[in-house]
Amino acid sequence: MPLPLYKESEETRLASVVEIVYPTCCGIDVHKNFLVACIAQTDERGNTKHVLRRFSTNTGDLRKLADWLMLYSCKDVCMESTGKYWIPVFNILEQTCNVVLTHPKYVKAIKGKKTDKKDAKWIAELFKCDLVRNSFIPPFDIRQLRDLCRYHTKLTHMVTSEKNRSQNCLTTCNFKLDAVFSDVFGKSASRILDTLIAQGNSDFDIAPLLHKRCKATAEEIRDALDGELSYAQAEKLKLIKSHMQGLENLKTALENLIHQLAEQFQAEITLLLTVPGINSTLTAIRIIAEIGNDMSVFETAKKLCSWAGVTPQNNESAGKKKTTRISRAGAYLKPLLVQIALASSSSAKNPEIRDKYLALKKRRGHKKAVIAISRRLLTAIWHMLNKRESYNAELYQKADKPPKNRVLTPEQAFALLRRNGYQISESVPA
Numbered sequence: 194m195p196l197p198l199y200k201e202s203e204e205t206r207l208a209s210v211v212e213i214v215y216p217t218c219c220g221i222d223v224h225k226n227f228l229v230a231c232i233a234q235t236d237e238r239g240n241t242k243h244v245l246r247r248f249s250t251n252t253g254d255l256r257k258l259a260d261w262l263m264l265y266s267c268k269d270v271c272m273e274s275t276g277k278y279w280i281p282v283f284n285i286l287e288q289t290c291n292v293v294l295t296h297p298k299y300v301k302a303i304k305g306k307k308t309d310k311k312d313a314k315w316i317a318e319l320f321k322c323d324l325v326r327n328s329f330i331p332p333f334d335i336r337q338l339r340d341l342c343r344y345h346t347k348l349t350h351m352v353t354s355e356k357n358r359s360q361n362c363l364t365t366c367n368f369k370l371d372a373v374f375s376d377v378f379g380k381s382a383s384r385i386l387d388t389l390i391a392q393g394n395s396d397f398d399i400a401p402l403l404h405k406r407c408k409a410t411a412e413e414i415r416d417a418l419d420g421e422l423s424y425a426q427a428e429k430l431k432l433i434k435s436h437m438q439g440l441e442n443l444k445t446a447l448e449n450l451i452h453q454l455a456e457q458f459q460a461e462i463t464l465l466l467t468v469p470g471i472n473s474t475l476t477a478i479r480i481i482a483e484i485g486n487d488m489s490v491f492e493t494a495k496k497l498c499s500w501a502g503v504t505p506q507n508n509e510s511a512g513k514k515k516t517t518r519i520s521r522a523g524a525y526l527k528p529l530l531v532q533i534a535l536a537s538s539s540s541a542k543n544p545e546i547r548d549k550y551l552a553l554k555k556r557r558g559h560k561k562a563v564i565a566i567s568r569r570l571l572t573a574i575w576h577m578l579n580k581r582e583s584y585n586a587e588l589y590q591k592a593d594k595p596p597k598n599r600v601l602t603p604e605q606a607f608a609l610l611r612r613n614g615y616q617i618s619e620s621v622p623a
Contacts, residue, residue: 213239214323219262220316221272222309223279226250228272230258231313232265233321243317245310250278255285262290271320273297274328283330293320293327300325329500331485334457339482341451343525345475348444355437359386362430367420368395373409381407385414390430393422451478461486464577467584468570469546470537476529483526486578494575501526503568519564527567534566545589546570556614 213235222229232244246261248254262270270286271293272279279294286292300316319325331339356378363370363377368389374382384402389395395418399411455462455478465477484497491497498504502522508515523530537543538550546566553562573584601609607617 211322211324213321215269215321217265217267218269218271218317218321219267220313220318220320221270221282222312222316223272223275223282224250224309225278228258228282229309229313230261231310231317232262232267233314233317234265235321241318241321243314245313247309250281252281252285255282258282259285259289262286269293269320271295271300271316271325273300273316292330293325294330295325295327329485329490334454335482335485338451338454338478341447341454342479342482345444345447345451346479346525348440348447352437352440352444355433355440359430359433359437362426362433363420366422366426368422369417369420370414373413373417380404385418386430387434389418389422390427390434393424393427395420395422448475451475455481458486460581461578464581464583465574468533468537468574468577469540469543469584469586470533470535470570472536476533479529480526480574483523483529484574488575488579491575494572497575498568498571501530501571503527503530503564503571530567530571531563533570534563537570538563538566543586545586549589 216235217232219230219232221231227247227249229245229247233241234244235241244265248258248261262268268290270290272282272295274294274296283292283294300312300319302312302315316325330336360371360377363386370377370382370386376382377386381402381404385399388397388402395415399414399418403411403414452474455474458478458481461481462474462477465471465480466474471477471480484491484501488497491500495504499520500522502520504519505517506520508517534546534550537546539547541547546569549569550562550566553565557565576582577584610617
């Protein structure tokens with residue numbers, strides 16, 4: 194067998210098999226202080242010419258990058274989502290180019306053959322054949338709102354951390370307020386804690402400090418305060434209280450700013466407030482900040498649920514399913530949906546949600562039932578924003594009613610049994 198006169202490159206073999214979607218495109222390998230850009234120009238015969246150049250990530254050099262792309266008439270750009278380093282590049286190039294952002298795992302190079310130039314070239318080769326999965330990047334106003342909402346979530350976590358530290362101080366000093374109060378930072382408990390810090394001991398009258406709805410008696414609270422508050426712990430509690438007050442003031446100012454920026458989405462907020470479990474305007478704004486107000490970017494409700502991480506994974510090999518756990522996507526949206534699902538499923542005002550939750554909980558357990566309700570609510574949100582309609586509980590109530598025609602084929606009967614958790618066996622066990 195005669196040997197070929199030349200060695201065919203990997204890019205040429207890829208271009209000969211896969212259709213070229215972007216004849217002129219650019220792949221960018223982004224780093225903290227510099228980036229490497231590779232323009233791939235493919236002619237009619239499928240031959241690709243690569244032009245490589247390195248730029249710094251300063252704003253001036255990024256403008257030179259935009260001019261360099263325009264010089265080659267390149268309007269399609271693809272780059273990895275490397276930490277936060279892609280954001281300055283995206284801010285400059287989105288004005289003149291169609292920028293596609295992708296997860297690094299989809300353009301990962303082979304180990305041992307990895308350099309900055311080869312990475313940029315490989316991204317360009319995959320992108321020109323449209324083999325790159327793009328990430329959802331919302332418009333600028335949604336991105337600004339998302340950043341503020343996520344900052345608000347971080348502040349809430351910081352307040353929770355300070356509450357835990359305060360509780361640890363009380364436990365160290367043998368105070369058992371958590372044993373008599375459901376909320377250590379409620380009205381009655383806060384008054385007692387403030388008096389305890391001010392006096393340095395528990396020798397004070399408790400009865401005037403209790404709220405009329407407090408279930409614990411004064412004797413039980415007195416027994417829980419049988420401890421000794423040291424000077425160090427008292428000063429630490431004062432610092433924690435001061436920090437918590439500062440965080441609450443910061444959250445209030447941030448909420449005002451968030452409501453100000455979200456005024457343009459008032460129509461979408463009004464629709465979301467009709468969803469069971471969404472009782473505050475801030476909750477509706479946080480959902481819009483994560484998924485946006487234009488549902489055309491998600492082709493179906495299933496794709497939105499998959500993007501949010503509330504659908505099972507597909508991990509099957511040799512006919513065996515290895516795992517069906519949900520993915521780690523939706524780090525900010527998923528916890529919010531779970532909170533909404535818990536609120537709606539525990540209320541008797543939403544029988545269509547509560548009945549479904551109880552039915553799923555009986556068969557699959559609490560955790561899987563909550564995720565299923567989260568997916569149902571997110572599916573409803575997609576249809577609401579897509580059709581511009583309010584939440585309609587009657588649609589779920591009609592779906593839960595038994596059909597008028599109760600005659601089923603054997604296949605439909607087996608499917609109904611499997612859907613309700615039954616396993617079909619050939620013989621009935623003795």
